[in-house]
Amino acid sequence: MAVVNDHTVKAFDEDLNRLRGLISEMGGRAEQALLQAMTALSKGDLDLAAQVVRDDKKIDALESEVEQLTVQTIALRAPMADDLREMIAALKIVSVVERIGDYAKNIAKRVALMDQTRSIEAIPVLMSMSSIVAELVHDALDSFAARDAELAVRVTVRDKNVDDFYNSIFRTLVTFMMENPKYITESAHLLFVAKNLERMGDHATNIAEMVYYVVTGDHMEERERGEQPEDGAAEQEQG
Amino acid sequence: MTQDDLTIADPKMKAHGVNVFYGEKQAIKDVSIDVGTDLVTAFIGPSGCGKSTFLRSLNRMNDTVASARVTGQIELDGDDIYAPSMDVVQLRARVGMVFQKPNPFPKSIYDNVGYGPRIHGLAPSKADLDVIVERALVRAGLWDEVKDRLGESGTALSGGQQQRLCIARAIAVDPEVILMDEPCSALDPIATAKIEELIHELRGKYAIVIVTHNMQQAARVSQRTAFFHLGTLVEYGKTTDIFTNPKQERTKDYITGRYG
Numbered sequence: 001m002a003v004v005n006d007h008t009v010k011a012f013d014e015d016l017n018r019l020r021g022l023i024s025e026m027g028g029r030a031e032q033a034l035l036q037a038m039t040a041l042s043k044g045d046l047d048l049a050a051q052v053v054r055d056d057k058k059i060d061a062l063e064s065e066v067e068q069l070t071v072q073t074i075a076l077r078a079p080m081a082d083d084l085r086e087m088i089a090a091l092k093i094v095s096v097v098e099r100i101g102d103y104a105k106n107i108a109k110r111v112a113l114m115d116q117t118r119s120i121e122a123i124p125v126l127m128s129m130s131s132i133v134a135e136l137v138h139d140a141l142d143s144f145a146a147r148d149a150e151l152a153v154r155v156t157v158r159d160k161n162v163d164d165f166y167n168s169i170f171r172t173l174v175t176f177m178m179e180n181p182k183y184i185t186e187s188a189h190l191l192f193v194a195k196n197l198e199r200m201g202d203h204a205t206n207i208a209e210m211v212y213y214v215v216t217g218d219h220m221e222e223r224e225r226g227e228q229p230e231d232g233a234a235e236q237e238q239g
Numbered sequence: 240m241t242q243d244d245l246t247i248a249d250p251k252m253k254a255h256g257v258n259v260f261y262g263e264k265q266a267i268k269d270v271s272i273d274v275g276t277d278l279v280t281a282f283i284g285p286s287g288c289g290k291s292t293f294l295r296s297l298n299r300m301n302d303t304v305a306s307a308r309v310t311g312q313i314e315l316d317g318d319d320i321y322a323p324s325m326d327v328v329q330l331r332a333r334v335g336m337v338f339q340k341p342n343p344f345p346k347s348i349y350d351n352v353g354y355g356p357r358i359h360g361l362a363p364s365k366a367d368l369d370v371i372v373e374r375a376l377v378r379a380g381l382w383d384e385v386k387d388r389l390g391e392s393g394t395a396l397s398g399g400q401q402q403r404l405c406i407a408r409a410i411a412v413d414p415e416v417i418l419m420d421e422p423c424s425a426l427d428p429i430a431t432a433k434i435e436e437l438i439h440e441l442r443g444k445y446a447i448v449i450v451t452h453n454m455q456q457a458a459r460v461s462q463r464t465a466f467f468h469l470g471t472l473v474e475y476g477k478t479t480d481i482f483t484n485p486k487q488e489r490t491k492d493y494i495t496g497r498y499g
Binding site: 006007008009012078079081082085217218 | 454455482483484485490491494495496497498
C-alpha cells in the first residue's frame, strides 16, 4: 500500500514526514544497538559494549522528540481517521522501540560480567536468535514505513521462531549449569540475555500490531498472530 | 453501508430515494436516511455537495425556490410530507429550522419567542404565553441573560445570544424535529460551545439534524454522521466510526483534509 501524502495543508505533510523520519531513525538505532550488543557479547568487546550504553541516550532523546511532535500535531492539526491512527501508533511504537533499546543496553552491560564464558556453547545459538530478532525489528519498522499490513502479519507469525529459540536455549543452559556448576553465574546472565531477546521479539510483534491498526483501522485477529510463547516460568514448572 | 447496529429503532423522519432538482440540475441523487429523536445526526461534506439542499427538503423549505423539485419519499411519523394533504405551515412548526446567520425578528425578545405560539394558537391567554416564552428561553439557555430585558429588541443581543434566541423561537412552537443549517458558522468559539452544549441538552427531546462545515463540531455534537459528496450520500455511520475509521476512500480524504 502506497503512502498517501497529499493534504491540502502542506505543512501537515511536512510534520508527518518528519515524524516518520524520526521513527525510522530511532528504529535503525535500536536495531544497531541490538547487533552491537551481541557482537560485544560474543567477542568480549568492552569498548563496543560501553558505546551501546552511551548511544541509548540518543534513542531516548528521539522518543521524547517524537512524543513532542505527536502531541503538537494532534493539538494543531486535529488529525482524523488514518492520520489520527498514525499519531496514536507513533506514540506506542516509539515507547516500544525505546524498550528494545533498553534491552540492548541491558545485554551490553552484562558483557563485562561474562569475561570467562566465551566457550559456553549457548552463545552461537544466542547469536542466531539475535539476528532473527533484529530482522523482526527491522521488518516491523519497514512495515510501518511502507504501510504494509501483510508484512506486519508475517512479523507476528515469525515471532514464533524466536520463542522456539528461547525455549531451546533455556533447556541448553539449564543442562549446562547442571553439568558445570562453576559457570552458573555466567549461565544465568546468558539466560537473561535470551529472555531479553525473546522480549524484543514480542515488542517487534507489538509494533506490527500497531502497523496493522494504522493501515486497516482494525485490530489484528488473534488467529492471524503467531502462537503465544511458551514461557520460561511454565517451562521451569514442567522440568 | 447499512448495518444492523445502525438501524434507528423509532425513526422520527424517514427519507427514501430522495432526489432534488434545481431546474435541470440534480442536486440530490437517491438519498435514503432515517432520523431519530435519541441521536443527533450531522451532515458533512464540501460546499455544494447537497447537504443543505437535503436538509431543506426535510421541512419543504425548498418549496420557496421556484425551480426546485423533490421526488422520492420523506415521512414524518409515517406521513408523507409532500402529500397534497400536508399543511406546510403546520409541517414547519413540527420541523423547525435554525439558520446560519441569526435572524431574529426586529421585535422584542419576548415577541420573537411568543410570535410562533401565538399564531399557532398554542397560547390561549397572556399567562400561558408567558409560561411558553420562559420555558423556551430556559431550554435555549438564554433565560438568565435576558429575563430582565424581555422588552428589548432581539437584534440588540450579541450574535451568540441571537442564535440561541432563534433556537428558543424554534422550540417555542413545540417542534418534533429541529434542523440546523451551520448554526455556529457566524459565532465565536464561546458562543459556539454554548450552542453545542445546548444541542447536547436538547438531544432526546427533539430529533436534531445539523449541517456543519466544522468537522470537529460534527464529531463533538452528533452520534450519527452522514457524508455527502456531489449530491450523493457517500457514507452514513456512527460518528466515532466515521472519524476514526471511515469505510469509504472519499470520506477519508475529506475528513483528513486530503480532499480536492
